[in-house]
Every structure is written in C-alpha cells, then in structure tokens.
Amino acid sequence: xxxxxxxxxxxxxxxxxxxxxxxxxxxxxxxxxxxxxxxxxxxxxxxxxxxxxxxxxxxxxxxxxxxxxxxxxxxxxxxxxxxxxxxxxxxxxxxxxxxxxxxxxxxxxxxxxxxxxxxxxxxxxxxxxxxxxxxxxxxxxxxxxxxxxxxxxxxxxxxxxxxxxxxxxxxxxxxxxxxxxxxxxxxxxxxx
Amino acid sequence: xxxxxxxxxxxxxxxxxxxxxxxxxxxxxxxxxxxxxxxxxxxxxxxxxxxxxxxxxxxxxxxxxxxxxxxxxxxxxxxxxxxxxxxxxxxxxxxxxxxxxxxxxxxxxxxxxxxxxxxxxxxxxxxxxxxxxxxxxxxxxxxxxxxxxxxxxxxxxxxxxxxxxxxxxxxxxxxxxxxxxxxxxxxxxxxx
DNA sequence: TAAAAACCATACAGACCTGTATAGTTCGAA
DNA sequence: TTCGAACTATACAGGTCTGTATGGTTTTTA
Numbered sequence: 001x002x003x004x005x006x007x008x009x010x011x012x013x014x015x016x017x018x019x020x021x022x023x024x025x026x027x028x029x030x031x032x033x034x035x036x037x038x039x040x041x042x043x044x045x046x047x048x049x050x051x052x053x054x055x056x057x058x059x060x061x062x063x064x065x066x067x068x069x070x071x072x073x074x075x076x077x078x079x080x081x082x083x084x085x086x087x088x089x090x091x092x093x094x095x096x097x098x099x100x101x102x103x104x105x106x107x108x109x110x111x112x113x114x115x116x117x118x119x120x121x122x123x124x125x126x127x128x129x130x131x132x133x134x135x136x137x138x139x140x141x142x143x144x145x146x147x148x149x150x151x152x153x154x155x156x157x158x159x160x161x162x163x164x165x166x167x168x169x170x171x172x173x174x175x176x177x178x179x180x181x182x183x184x185x186x187x188x189x190x191x192x
Numbered sequence: 193x194x195x196x197x198x199x200x201x202x203x204x205x206x207x208x209x210x211x212x213x214x215x216x217x218x219x220x221x222x223x224x225x226x227x228x229x230x231x232x233x234x235x236x237x238x239x240x241x242x243x244x245x246x247x248x249x250x251x252x253x254x255x256x257x258x259x260x261x262x263x264x265x266x267x268x269x270x271x272x273x274x275x276x277x278x279x280x281x282x283x284x285x286x287x288x289x290x291x292x293x294x295x296x297x298x299x300x301x302x303x304x305x306x307x308x309x310x311x312x313x314x315x316x317x318x319x320x321x322x323x324x325x326x327x328x329x330x331x332x333x334x335x336x337x338x339x340x341x342x343x344x345x346x347x348x349x350x351x352x353x354x355x356x357x358x359x360x361x362x363x364x365x366x367x368x369x370x371x372x373x374x375x376x377x378x379x380x381x382x383x384x
Numbered sequence: 385t386a387a388a389a390a391c392c393a394t395a396c397a398g399a400c401c402t403g404t405a406t407a408g409t410t411c412g413a414a
Numbered sequence: 415t416t417c418g419a420a421c422t423a424t425a426c427a428g429g430t431c432t433g434t435a436t437g438g439t440t441t442t443t444a
Contacts (some may be wrong), residue, residue: 004392023215026431036391038392038432039392040392104304107359111299115294128356152356153371156351156355156356160348160352160355163348163351166299167317168313168320180348183379218400230423232420232422234402239402264385
C-alpha cells in the first residue's frame with residue numbers, strides 16, 4: 001500500500017486541491033508537478049476520486065497530528081480553561097492562514113461533490129465529526145457541562161471564521177470567533 | 193437587459209449550480225433544462241462566468257427580499273430581542289433546509305474559484321458583508337453594544353451551521369447555533 | 385544473475401467542455 | 415406588409431478531461 005511514488009502523488013494532489021479545488025485540478029497537472037507517470041497513478045488508484053479520498057485522509061491525519069502536538073505544548077503552559085482554548089484558537093489561526101490555503105478543504109469538498117452519499121462526502125463527514133469529538137475531549141478535561149453542544153458551537157464558530165476569511169473578510173475573524181467561543185465557555189462554567 | 197429568456201437562463205442556472213456546483217454543471221445541461229438555444233445564452237452573456245455572476249446576484253436579491261419579508265412579519269409579532277433574533281434563526285433554518293439546496297451557494301462559489309480577485313469572488317464577498325450589515329441593523333434596533341462584532345459572530349455561527357448540515361451532521365445544528373447566538377446577545381445586553 | 389515488480393514515456397480513445405459560425409424561424413412594430 | 419430584432423437548430427472548432435494501451439526501462443527481489 002505505502003510507496004514513495006504514491007505518497008508523492010497524494011501530497012502533490014492535496015496541495016493542488018487546496019489551492020485550486022478538485023474539479024479545477026486535472027490529473028495531468030498533478031502528475032507533472034509530482035514527476036510521476038500516469039500509469040503509476042492508475043496502478044495505485046482506480047480513479048481520480050480515489051486519489052481525492054486519499055488526499056483528504058492525508059490532510060486529516062496531518063491535522064490531528066498537528067493538533068495533538070499543539071495541545072500537548074499548550075497543556076503544559078496553560079492550566080486555565082480560557083487560556084487553553086484560547087491558545088488552541090490562536091494556533092488554529094496560524095494553521096489556517098498558512099500560505100496558499102483556500103479555506104477548509106473538507107468544506108470545499110462538500111461544496112464540490114453535491115449532497116449524495118459518496119466516499120468523498122463520507123470522508124468530509126468523518127472529519128467534521130472527529131473534530132467535534134476532539135474539542136469535546138478537550139472540554140471534558142475542563143470539567144464543563146454539556147460538552148457536546150459546546151464543542152459543536154465552537155466548531156461552528158471555527159468553520160464560520162474560515163468561510164469569512166475565505167470570502168475576503170478580515171483575518172481578525174479568527175479572533176472574533178475565539179472571543180465568542182471563550183464567552184460561551186465562560187457562561188457554561190458560570191452556570192455550573 | 194431584462195428578457196424572459198435571460199431570466200429563464202439565470203433561474204435554471206442558479207438551481208443547477210446549487211444542486212451540483214459550478215464546474216460540474218455544464219452549459220449544455222443548463223440550456224437543455226431551460227429550453228433555450230446556446231446562441232441566445234451567448235447573446236446575453238459573454239461567458240459562463242458572467243452567467244455565474246448573474247445567478248449569484250439573483251440569489252442575493254431573492255435572499256434579502258425574503259429576509260425583509262420575514263423581518264417585517266417577525267417585527268410585528270415579537271418585541272423581545274431574543275424572540276426576534278430567535279425567530280429569524282428559525283426562519284433561516286426553513287430557508288436553508290429547502291429541498292435540493294446544498295449548503296450556501298456563496299460559500300460554495302468561494303470554494304470553487306480559488307482566492308484570486310475575480311468578479312465571482314467579489315460577489316461572494318459582497319454578499320457576506322451585506323449579510324453582516326443586515327444583522328447589524330437588526331441588532332441596532334435592539335440597542336446592543338458592539339453590534340459589529342456580535343453581527344459577525346452570529347453570521348459565523350450561521351455559516352458554521354450550514355457547513356455542518358452540508359457535511360451530513362444533524363439538522364439540529366441550526367438550533368445549536370441559534371442557542372449560541374442568543375447567549376451571546378444576552379451577554380451583551382447584560383453587560384450594558 | 386535471472387525473474388518479477390514497479391515505473392516511465394508516448395500515444396490515443398472517447399467523452400465533455402466552452403464558445404463560434406451559419407442559416408433558418410418566429411414575431412412584434414413601424 | 416415589410417423590416418428588424420430575438421430566438422432556434424445544427425454543426426463544429428479547439429481544447430481539456432479521465433482513463434487505457436503498449437512497450438521500454440529501472441529497480442527490487444529471489
């Protein structure tokens with residue numbers, strides 16, 4: 001399954017899909033940039049859609065690995081609930097403003113591939129749910145009530161901020177979202 | 193400028209773009225469904241991109257006209273701030289769950305057309321800003337401080353909920369977003 | 385060292401895409 | 415009734431797309 005050519009393909013594909021979208025990125029463009037022959041691609045993947053799924057899986061793996069690192073780093077530096085979640089938001093802002101990143105690739109995939117039940121959309125759903133679960137876990141350590149609802153609201157604020165930045169509104173949207181998230185957390189802590 | 197054929201084209205295009213996205217919807221598909229000849233299209237529009245812009249403008253016009261109606265209807269029924277904003281959210285939920293609507297077409301357009309400065313993205317940005325301004329105006333009547341930040345946060349929650357539903361998560365996401373919005377408003381009112 | 389697996393380069397099939405060319409048709413207004 | 419504008423129908427140019435066929439080359443493995 002694993003192979004240097006395959007990895008090269010998936011990484012290049014992910015990068016190009018992020019920049020230009022899925023339909024707008026042709027197989028030949030990916031192959032040229034990756035320096036891989038077309039037959040090699042179709043030896044590893046049955047179709048372009050399979051390559052897209054692999055690229056989404058790679059992104060998810062990268063993202064949560066990065067999130068674990070950041071969380072560990074923050075965990076030892078901030079004990080206060082607000083500080084911890086706030087630091088996570090700050091880290092996410094850096095991640096999301098990374099060069100040539102056009103919004104959230106999972107949101108973008110959902111936009112491009114209709115609302116039917118296909119492997120790509122399943123990957124999107126899986127990512128969004130995993131992100132909620134991750135935040136829920138962080139909140140759980142903070143001993144807050146109704147972590148499920150709160151985690152969902154935080155993720156909504158995050159996705160909303162990404163959409164706003166992608167649309168060309170101010171990059172301070174991330175901070176605005178962060179403030180809202182902290183207010184919601186504070187309210188939960190107060191009502192406990 | 194106005195013409196029955198042109199209107200038919202833009203309406204049909206809007207519907208198909210909503211369902212299947214922009215790249216995935218070909219000119220011929222639109223023409224067949226609209227029952228219009230290809231030369232008629234290129235007599236009214238210089239390119240497919242111009243048709244896309246026209247479709248986005250139509251959607252924006254429809255949306256704000258509908259929003260005005262709902263707002264007027266609500267305004268006479270609910271005087272309480274929470275009731276009014278909550279009713280708006282409930283109305284938006286109905287609008288957004290309308291059949292065959294795959295997320296927010298403006299968010300989708302932003303996803304499909306990179307992050308360069310083109311007429312399509314300008315339309316997206318214009319819509320997102322107009323929506324913020326509208327909410328800000330509603331909040332203004334409620335005499336709340338810092339309406340700008342609050343309006344942006346509410347719009348983020350809305351876009352986040354749309355993304356969540358589009359990804360296949362629960363439709364109750366709208367209610368979860370609504371609750372968060374109401375909490376944020378209540379907090380503003382309390383701290384005044 | 386010999387066989388097997390992975391990969392490369394090129395060409396191409398077949399479909400679909402946007403946009404144009406051309407000629408005929410409907411239909412309202414002067 | 416005649417002129418002109420808007421529309422239709424069809425064909426096609428030129429490009430791009432995914433995916434396949436074929437045959438040669440490199441690399442790994444036994």
